Amino acid sequence: MDWKQIANEPWVWISGGVTAAMGLYMAWFFLRTALRFMHGQGFTPKQTSAMIRGAAITAIGPVLANIFVMIALAIAISPAFAWQREGVGVGSVFTELAQASNAAIAAGEKFGDPSFTIKGFAAVVFIMNIAGWGWSVEAIFTRYLGTIREKVTGGDQALLAVIAGAGMVAIFSYYSISNAVKGSPYLITVLVAVFLSMFLFKLADWIKAPHLKEWALGIAMFIAMFVGKLIAG
Amino acid sequence: MSDVNEIKVDPQAFEQDYLKPIHHVGTIFSIGIFLALFLPSIFLYIFHGVFPDWQTIAGGFALAMTYAVPFYISEPIAYYPILGNAGWYLTGTVGNGSNLRVPCAAVAEEVAGVTEGTREGELVATIGVATSALISIPAILIGALLINFIQQFFPPWLLDAFNKFLLPAVFGAVWGEFILRGWKYLPVAVLLAYIPMALHVPSAWNIVICVLGSMVAGWAMLRYFKIKA
Numbered sequence: 001m002d003w004k005q006i007a008n009e010p011w012v013w014i015s016g017g018v019t020a021a022m023g024l025y026m027a028w029f030f031l032r033t034a035l036r037f038m039h040g041q042g043f044t045p046k047q048t049s050a051m052i053r054g055a056a057i058t059a060i061g062p063v064l065a066n067i068f069v070m071i072a073l074a075i076a077i078s079p080a081f082a083w084q085r086e087g088v089g090v091g092s093v094f095t096e097l098a099q100a101s102n103a104a105i106a107a108g109e110k111f112g113d114p115s116f117t118i119k120g121f122a123a124v125v126f127i128m129n130i131a132g133w134g135w136s137v138e139a140i141f142t143r144y145l146g147t148i149r150e151k152v153t154g155g156d157q158a159l160l161a162v163i164a165g166a167g168m169v170a171i172f173s174y175y176s177i178s179n180a181v182k183g184s185p186y187l188i189t190v191l192v193a194v195f196l197s198m199f200l201f202k203l204a205d206w207i208k209a210p211h212l213k214e215w216a217l218g219i220a221m222f223i224a225m226f227v228g229k230l231i232a233g
Numbered sequence: 234m235s236d237v238n239e240i241k242v243d244p245q246a247f248e249q250d251y252l253k254p255i256h257h258v259g260t261i262f263s264i265g266i267f268l269a270l271f272l273p274s275i276f277l278y279i280f281h282g283v284f285p286d287w288q289t290i291a292g293g294f295a296l297a298m299t300y301a302v303p304f305y306i307s308e309p310i311a312y313y314p315i316l317g318n319a320g321w322y323l324t325g326t327v328g329n330g331s332n333l334r335v336p337c338a339a340v341a342e343e344v345a346g347v348t349e350g351t352r353e354g355e356l357v358a359t360i361g362v363a364t365s366a367l368i369s370i371p372a373i374l375i376g377a378l379l380i381n382f383i384q385q386f387f388p389p390w391l392l393d394a395f396n397k398f399l400l401p402a403v404f405g406a407v408w409g410e411f412i413l414r415g416w417k418y419l420p421v422a423v424l425l426a427y428i429p430m431a432l433h434v435p436s437a438w439n440i441v442i443c444v445l446g447s448m449v450a451g452w453a454m455l456r457y458f459k460i461k462a
Contacts, residue, residue: 001281011276016377019269020370023327026262027366030255030319034359037251041242043356047345051357054344055337055364062333063369065399067376067383068392074380083377084273087327087370099297106292107285122277123285127293129270132328134305136267139325143256145313157351159455161462164314164350165415166422166451168339170444171311172408173422175331178430178439179401189398193405198413201343213344217336220406221399228398229390 003121007078016084023087054214061221076100076112077124085128096128103127189228196220242352251356252318259322266326303437311444315339317355320362327366332400336407337365343410348462417460421450 035048066086073082073096085096097111104111106127109120138145153159180190197220204212278284285293312330313321316338324330339349341361347353376383384392412419425446429439454460 015272022262027363031363042240051341051360054340055361058337058340059365059368063372065395068395079380086373102296103293107289122283123289126274131297135325139263142321160350162451165462166418166447167311168411169415169418170422170447174426174443175404176408177426189401190405193402194409197406197409217406221402224402225398229394
């Protein structure tokens with residue numbers, strides 16, 4: 001039997017479904033718990049609705065991009081396997097395909113080659129899934145991350161804010177610059193996104209329109225993406 | 234929504250009524266998702282009798298870890314302070330931290346006007362991250378089921394725009410937001426991002442250097458010059 005047919009069998013869909021169902025339940029439970037607690041502490045439903053709306057608008061672009069990434073994976077492997085991988089958070093199709101190639105090499109085969117067999121596919125399935133084991137293990141021990149943070153900062157709220165602020169500026173500086181250096185269209189995409197996002201957040205304050213903040217990231221990322229594509233041709 | 238700034242949640246109630254159930258459910262389901270990663274291989278063995286040999290697993294695992302390990306170090310250090318506990322449970326298990334969960338948490342915090350790293354910030358981040366997961370997972374299922382239809386519906390240039398330019402656009406937009414909130418750290422962060430890049434330091438270690446270096450710089454600015462976030 002061809003490995004591509006096997007890769008689209010119901011059990012692959014079910015495997016993805018199990019992970020997704022657990023992720024969905026967790027998200028629903030966390031959202032419900034946070035909302036109940038916040039409303040009990042004085043946050044109004046109007047305020048929490050605005051937070052949900054802002055997150056939902058921001059999610060549109062990245063979710064669409066994930067679906068398009070999945071198309072590439074579905075063509076290379078199968079729709080079912082793409083779903084199973086996306087359920088546990090595929091970020092980059094390049095990384096996924098690199099992992100698939102590495103697994104095939106370890107099995108003594110070449111991924112994508114006509115000679116690729118079910119044995120190679122078994123290696124790909126195992127390795128691609130356990131490649132992300134570290135994040136799941138870190139999630140299991142989340143409660144200790146808080147303890148470590150408290151020990152490192154001594155519970156100092158000012159230092160906690162510094163660590164969060166500096167860390168976020170740093171990691172997105174890296175991600176933005178590493179994309180910008182790929183060429184002019186990428187550089188312009190990053191610059192348009194940075195300045196447009198800053199402008200929209202500031203504009204929301206200047207014209208006293210807090211609702212604009214819900215849309216700021218979504219607008220900035222879509223306009224920057226299309227500008228980049230127009231320049232690249 | 235300026236009055237959100239005046240809300241200070243009760244620390245004891247936060248521990249008891251919020252964190253306790255979050256840790257309880259988060260730990261159980263993180264273990265469940267960790268175990269579910271092995272399901273495809275188990276099913277493949279049950280239905281087709283094929284399982285990779287241990288030598289293949291060890292070789293493939295070693296190759297995979299050379300890429301992943303630096304991210305195992307840098308991501309919890311960078312993301313946990315802004316995502317908080319619930320946000321990290323979700324990001325660690327359903328993924329998409331930099332491109333989806335962090336932007337959604339950040340925009341929710343910006344809309345609310347709360348400071349990241351505080352209890353209020355953690356609650357708001359939970360809303361952002363959980364909302365993103367409740368949207369992304371069903372959307373991806375629909376996408377997988379309708380993959381042929383989607384390919385016809387979206388022209389190649391649009392797919393190309395998303396594949397090549399959405400990620401730099403997301404990163405740039407989120408960067409802009411964080412620059413507004415933490416511009417004091419920008420010069421150090423840019424230098425620590427760019428210099429290792431120019432020296433061809435592997436990208437994953439570049440992130441570790443950039444994140445940890447910027448945090449140490451932030452600590453030094455607070456300690457010696459009283460510069461707050």
